[in-house]
Amino acid sequence: MAKILEGIRVFDLTIAAVGPWATKLLGALGADVIKVEAPGGDRLSHMVPPTIKGNSVLYISANHNKRMIELDLKKEADRAIALKIIAHSDVFVQNMRPGAVERLGLGYEVVAKINPRMIYVAASAYGRTGPMAGEAGIDPTVQSFCGWCGITGPKHGRGELFRHLAHLDLTTATTITQAVLQALIARERTGRGQRIEIEMLTAAMALQTTRLAEYFATGTQPAPLGSAAATTAPHQAFICEDQRYLAIGVERDEQWPGFCRALKLGELITDERFATNPLRVKHRDELIPILTERLKTKPAEWWTIRLNQEKVPNGLFLKFEELRNHPQVIANGHIVELNTPHWGQMAVDGLPWKFERTPAGPIRAGGKPGEHTAEVLRDLGIVDDRSVGVSK
C-alpha cells in the first residue's frame, strides 16, 4: 500500500535525539531517510548509556526507519557526494550548533541554490540570535532553563527535573516533524521550498502554554502541587486502603455528581461550595480532606470499579513490566516488540498515529553507521569515485 511520504527523500544531518527522532517519524510515514554521519558517528549519540550489545540505545531508538551512510563532509570528495544526494532530496534536517553546518558548506543558501524545492530545517537549543545564540543545549539544561522545574515537584515543595531526560528533546522533534509536513503542503501549492527554524526553548515553552497562562493572568509563579492539577479539582492522586495510589480526574462539571455517587458522598452533589469546577478549585483545601478520608477506607480496585461505573476518569500508577504486557498497550500497539538484526528483540515506541487508508510503518530498525552507504549511492546512481572504499 502507498505510504504518505512515498517518494520524499530526507537528507538527515542530525545528532543526539532532537533531529533524529523527527526524521525517524518521517521515515515511519514512508520517506526515504538517509542519515549522514561522519565516520564513526558523533560522540554524543554513540556514547550515551545504556547500551544493548555495545550500541547506545539512544542511537538505536532515535534512528529507526532510516538508511545509515557515512560521509566525511570535511573532505571535498565526500562533500561532492553529499551535494549529489541533496540534489535528489526534498527535506534537509540538521540540529548542529548554529554555524556548524555553515562551516561544512551546507548552509541554507548553498543548499537552496542546488535545490530550490528543498525544505531545510535548522533546529537548535536557543536559536541564532540573542545572548545565548549558538549555545548548545541538552534536555536537562533546557528543562532547567525553560521554567518547567518550577511547576513540578511535591506539593509546595522544591521544584525538580523530570528524570526521563528526553521529553523536551522529543517535544522539539515532533515539532520539527509537524513543520516539515506543513512545508510539504505549502510546497505542493507554491512549488517552492523554504527554511524553517525551530528552537528547543520555544518548543519547551509552548508545551507549558497552559501553565504560563496562569502566570500571565496572576503575575504569581504557580507552585508545584504534587500530583494535583492547578485549574481543575478534584484532579489528583489519592492513597487507598491497600496503600496504592489512584489517579482521579474530574475535569468537567458533568463528571462531578457521578464522582460523588461513586464515593457514596451524595451530599456533596448539592454542597454549594463544590457546585462548579471554579468553586472546587477555590475550596480545594476543604474538599480534598473529605475525599482523602473516604478513599483510604477501601482498596484501589474497589474504587476503580465504582468510578468506572460512573464514567469518572481514574487509573493506577503503572510501571514498565505492567505496561509492556498491558492488554490495552498491546491491542493498540502503543509499545511493540521489534526484532532487529543487530540488537535482538526489543520493546520500542509504537507509532503515535493511525491512518485508515495509508497505514504508517512498519517500524524497521535503522542500522549501524555506514551500513547502507553503498546501497544508497547505488540507488541514487551516484558513482563513488573516492579512493577510500565506503563499504563496511
Add this chain to the structure above:
Amino acid sequence: MNNAGSLDGFRVIDFTQGLCGPFCTMQLGDAGAEVIKIEPPAGDFARRMGPPFVGDESAVFLSLNRNKKSVVLDLETASGREAAARLTCGADVIVEDFAPNAAETVGLGYAQLQGANQKLVYCSITPFGEDGALRDAPGSELVVQAMAEYAASLGRIGDPPVRVGADVASLNTGIFAAQAILAALFHRIRTGEGQRVAVSEFGSLLHMRGIMWSSMSDPDDWYGFHLDHYTKPPDYGYQTKNGALYFILRRGNSEDWDRLVMELGMEEVLADPRFGDYGRAATSIGRYATEVKPIWEKAFENRTREELVDLVKSIGGDAVPIMDYPSLLAHPQVAALEAIAEIDHPTAGRLKMVRPVACFSETPESIRLPPPALGQHTEEVLRVTNFAASKSK
C-alpha cells in the same frame, strides 16, 4: 500566496474541548487554516478551568484558542445537528474527541460524513486508543500521566506521586494529532483521497518514552539515564549561594578541568576516580553525578550561580540557572527570540502567549484572531454557510 500560511484556504471544523484537541486546532489555525470551533451552549469545559480567570475568561482557555471562530450549536436538537451537517459538508478537516458513539448519535461519524465529502480528513482523539478494553474509558491529564508511568521519573520512592507540571498528555498528543492531519492533507493533495486518522493520549505519552522501553528490554548493564530514573532521588540541580543551576562538562580539556578545580578550591577531587575524564562522569548524566553532588554543592555554597554559570561556560561546559517563570520571562534570550506574542482581547485586555514555535521563511505562521467569546461568530458563520447551501440548491 505571498506570506500566506501553509494552510491558507483550508477549513477546519473543531468539535473538541479541553486541552488536547484545542491545542491541535490552534496550531492548524496558526498555520493559516480557518478554524471553526463548535461549542455546546454551555461552552467548551475549558472555559471553566480555573481560577485564574482574566475578566470572565479562563486563562487556560485563552491560551489554547487563538485563531478560531466560536459557533454555538446544540447538537441535541435537530436544528443544531442540521447546521453542523451543513458546516461539515464544505470542511477540509474535522477534529473530534466525542465520548464513545456520541459522534454517530449526532450524525457526525466519519462513515456518515464521508459519502458527501470524499476529501474529508477526519481526526479522532481518544484517551487510550480505539482498540482494547479501555477504548471507551474516559481519561484526564493526570490519569494518562499515571498510567504511562510518568510519575516513575519524579519524586521519591515511597512518597506521594508527583506529576509533570505541564499538561503533557494533552499537549504532546495535540502535536501528534496535528501531524496526523497534516500528513493526511498532504496525501489528499497528491491523490485526492481523504481519510480518517486517530491519535490517543496514552499512546502519545508512551511513544515519548520509547528510548526507555528499548533501554529496559535487554540492557548490557543497569546503568544510564534511561534506566536509573527509576531509582534516583529527586533532581533539584545544584544549589548555589543564590539558587540552583544545572551544568554539564563535555568539551573541556585537561587545562580547563584543572582551572575549574582550582578556581573552586576542589583540588582533592583530582585524586578521586569518580571525577575522572575531566569530571565528565561527575556531573549531569555522568555515572557518579548523583553521589558526588554534595562535593560540588560544598564548593558552590559561597558563590552566586551567575558567577558559576560564567565559570563553567568559560571552560567549555554548559551551565544554566534553574529558572522559574518570572526569571525565564525576564531573560534577554526569551526577548531576543520574541517567544512571547501579544494580542488584544475585547474583554480580557492585552493577552500574552507563547508564539507559534516554528519560523517559516516563506509561509509564516501568524496570530490573527484573539480567543473567541462563546458563540461570537455563530451568526456570521451560519449566515455564510446557509447562503452557500441555498446557492448550491
